[in-house]
Amino acid sequence: MKKTVSIILCVALLFVYAAVPATAAGKHGTLKMLAYNVSGIPVVGDFQGSVFTTANERAAIIGKLLNGTGADFIGVEEDFNGHKYLDAEMTSYPYKSPHSGGVAQGQGVNIYSSHKLYNLDRVKWNKEFGYLSGRNDALSNKGFIYSLMELEKGIYVDVITLHCDAGKDPVSVAARRDNFRQLAEYINTNLNDGRALIVLGDFNFSFKRNLKDDIVTNLMEPTGLKDVWAEVYNGGLTDFSNPAFDRNSQGDSVDRALYRSGRYMELVPVSRTIPQLRGENGEVYTDHPPMLAEFTYTVTGRESVPARAQEPAQLSETVLNLKEAAWTALRFFQIIIGLTEIPYLITELLIYRRIF
Secondary structure: OHHHHHHHHHHHHHHHHHHOOOOOOOOEEEEEEEEEEOOOOOOHHHHOOOOOOOHHHHHHHHHHHHHOOOOOEEEEEOOOOOHHHHHHHOOOOOEEOOOOOOOOOOOOOEEEEOOEEEEEEEEEOOOOOOOOOOOOHHHOOOEEEEEEEEEEOOEEEEEEEEEOOOOOOHHHHHHHHHHHHHHHHHHHHHOOOOOOEEEEEEOOOOHHHOOOOOHHHHHHHHHOOEEHHHHHHOOOOOOOOOOOOOOOOOOOOOEEEEEEOOOOEEEEEEEEEOOOOOOOOOOOOOOOOOEEEEEEEEEOOOOOOOOOOOOOOOOOHHHHHHHHHHHHHHHHHHHHHHHHHHHHHHHHHHHOOOOO
């Protein structure tokens, strides 16, 4: 009798398990990932691009342009004080990161998604350089955001959006190299659940610069990440000193996308393009062209539900404003400290080209 009951229970459980919706191996789709530096630094931001306009108006125009791209996921950088004007136009993207504030306290990195986002984690770089020299990176809290994106029920992908230290002077290069190492450590420590991973944003790195920041040995090799530009346009080559490296290959810019497949999903880069996000008369509203990476994905196995899936909560604007006032006072103090950088700044202006 007990044996009969056990058999019946096993059959029933198998039936229930089969009836539960599951991620089917072989399921596939496309994923469009866009990175765009919106040049949202107040005052300086007014002079970015090909036309003069206020920073807030610029943010609103860029928001409209981004909203019509059809991208699944958009990571923006230098999104500071004009954020609410950009955000108001992003009506096609119901899922987004809480804003971290203006240029004094903010990270400048935000994300918009047509898919649900969970477990957002903002991380500040350990090293940054320049109050008055470099690219003034120490006057904001640059870093990256991690998010868990649910493409559809039971299908997840890890996404990181970043903005690395800028400049090509030796100290800035060293800071950016440390950014890559910090990110690699974060990935290897926290993102080991077998999910596919995409990292995109303003890396302030290009292979053609051939500097000592070395994204390959400091980030790609330790984490297994591949570069979309290299895979699509350069035969997978990332060593600029390799004679086979195509020095004239199109699209090697500081805005990049890296990726790796996981146990549950295979990612294949299809294209990496530069969308023409311009005004009606061809106006450009930022000093950075956007970068759009398109992937195909194929589900290769049943993924377990993440142990934690917490939706982001938007922060109070009042709290952000109070924090901004405190951070602004700190920034003035840092600028005074930065006067000690003047000899280095002069050397930098004389020797090193200031590039983004």
